[in-house]
Amino acid sequence: MTRRRGIAAVTLGAVVAVGGWAVPAAADLPEQEPGVTLRTFQLAQGQDAICTLKSGQTPNVDKLMPTISWDTAEQFGAEDNFVSHVIANLAVPTDGEYTFRLTSDDGSRLSIDDQLVVDHDGLHGAEPKEGTTTLTAGTHALFVEFFEAGGGQELHLEWKAPGSSTFELVPESALSTEAGVVRVTAPGYKYCEGDTDSAGDGLRLDSVNPNYELVDLRPEGFEPKVSGLAFTPDEQLAVVTTGEVSSGGWRPDPTSGEVYFLDVPSRPTAPRTSR
Known part of the structure; x- marks a missing residue:
């Protein structure tokens, strides 16, 4: 003692x-x-x-x-x-x-x-x-x-x-x-508040409106740079992609993307968002 x-x-x-x-x-x-x-x-x-x-x-x-x-x-x-x-x-x-x-x-x-x-x-x-x-x-x-x-x-x-x-x-x-801290790093670009987010910029989904249900409809291995989403009258999800994205926003003449149509088993009556 x-x-x-x-x-x-x-x-x-x-x-x-x-x-x-x-x-x-x-x-x-x-x-x-x-x-x-x-x-x-x-x-x-x-x-x-x-x-x-x-x-x-x-x-x-x-x-x-x-x-x-x-x-x-x-x-x-x-x-x-x-x-x-x-x-x-x-x-x-x-x-x-x-x-x-x-x-x-x-x-x-x-x-x-x-x-x-x-x-x-x-x-x-x-x-x-x-x-x-x-x-x-x-x-x-x-x-x-x-x-x-x-x-x-x-x-x-x-x-x-x-x-x-x-x-x-x-x-x-x-x-x-x-002293003795674990110094964690990660590659890739980082972003400032107020930056204009663009399709394919790599930012994670921060949050979802509580009135919406988040449903993952992306098939395995399907990872395009999505620029637009819309439901068609026959209950398919249209996914519009872009072939090239600039970190500063859209290019004047972007590379052409593609349009995919995904089958949705049943569309819920409550509003939702997809990724």
Whole structure:
């Protein structure tokens, strides 16, 4: 029992060294490791501003990085038309006013404890933008959003601590992320809220109107890019397909598709939707 009490006392009094300063450890954080979590989502189409991703999508890239200072496609895990999220805990050594400088190509945003500190959104080259916030000593949640449309890709995060006259890259010693996590990724395009959905875009059915019954009428192995559905007077389901779909919407001269007629055993009287 004496040994257990000693361990508890050490844990509660633990500190983290940051740039020569001692920072109180956050008691409620899971086990941490130095660095940040970088998640990159390859978009189906280009954006001109940071977008909100549709929920339930798995990133194409999920990896541990030491600091936020990247300027190659290899580091981000994508070259053009992507969104990246950077998640970390920031260890602040002392109370005071901190100035952050976010340099990015294209747009980016920095939030600390869910409060926007730097808004550097939009299409632009590798330009810096600064923001100032007052922080208490301890650990704070850090979140950076970034998007790249085309051309070069670049993202750097620097800070200027109280009493300092110069900026420096936020060091790995001040950044941490949850340790021992399983990093799950998935290939394929991801989508932003508000994007125009098109036939064959690969999006899952999000929900069904509660007044409708969902019935799967697709024969095994029948996986066309469906662009239209209609019931015929003789109780068949007409399925119109398209041969080619652009992620940005319909092409001016799309490849011709086909029309299939599926037999429906009995059409229910209640309204329904099919897939």
